[in-house]
Amino acid sequence: MSSRIVRLAVMILALSIAGAACGRYSISNIRSLKAFKDANALYMKTDFKSAITRYEDAIRLNPDLGYAYFFLGNSYDQMYKPARKGDPENEQYLIKATEHYRTAIEKLKDGTEPQEIECRKRAFEFLINAYGADKLNDFSQAEPIAKELIASEPGEPSNYQLLAKLYEDIGRFDDAEAFYLKAVSLRPNEGLVHMVLAGYYNRRGEFEKTMDAWYARAKVEPNNPEAWHTIATYYWDKVFRDKTLPRAQALGYVKKGITATDDAIRLNPEYFEALSYKNILLRQQALYERDPAVRKQLTDQADVLKARALEVQKKQNAGGGDTGKKGK
DSSP, X not given: OOHHHHHHHHHHHHHHHHGGGTTTTSHHHHHHHHHHHHHHHHHHTTOHHXXXXXXXXXHHHOTTOHHHHHHHHHXXXXXXXXXXXXXXXXXXXXXXXXXXXXXXXXXXXXXXXXXHXXXXXXXXXXXXXXXXXXXXXXXXXXXXXXHHHHHHSTTOHHHHHHHHHHHHHTTOHHHHHHHXXXXXXXXXXXXXXXXXXXXXXXXTTOHHHHHHHHHHHHHHSTTOHHHHHHXXXXXXXXXXHOTTSOHHHHHHHHHHHHHHHHHHHHHOTTOHHHHHHHHHHHHHHHHHOOOHHHHHHHHHHHHHHHHHHHHHHHHHHHTTOOOOOSOO
């Protein structure tokens, strides 16, 4: 079962109970709720075709059950196969999915319960995704829906990131950057917004902006060793892949990477990945240094770190695979 389905399955557990709220004493609602629960069980087994039948039964018996429209749409969505993109029957699954997502949004628009708000938000997100570049590829439909989502929840960064990705996918990079930055401005003290921005700049090949975003993330998560380790991995990757870098610039990147691993190791001395990266970064620095004595000193340090990393790895394997990424 995919992680996305698992997350939705968790929501199902709450919604199976919440669905009883609409006309709970009517016979039709009791039957609708039974059909909804049956459909949820089939959904969690990834038997989407059978789940569709029972979700349709639930809606027929209770047309106001907004949750059922969402999961009916998502069942069609799950039946879509990217490998068959362009096949009319396959595309029809997405068309049906969008119809039911739209109905779920409408049915749940006045909801005030947390489950209703959550389900409506997911309907927006999946509807936008269905119109995205990887599926129906209809920006003219996706853009206004994303703007509607922003209007409904203007303080949520992920809504702006959804619209930013739509702009990115069609090459409107100035607009994409503006909305990724808007998301950052809403929650500048949360690491995730900086991570998403870093990902955008990395896809665009803008290395310095990518690193600025990773440093911004580390600044708001100063006690997270993984934040500093990530910086080191990006410096290593840049030096390893970009053979056009001048020696002085490459050496500067390597040293910055080493400093970042030092911060990670300071926070967690048994951080195996950080120890390993410092080992290879020291060896890379040795390649750029011209003084034989300095080169030897660096490789000797690397040897010590390599042995220490292997010792930590052995200890973690014996202890059940703890990665050691947590700070002190």
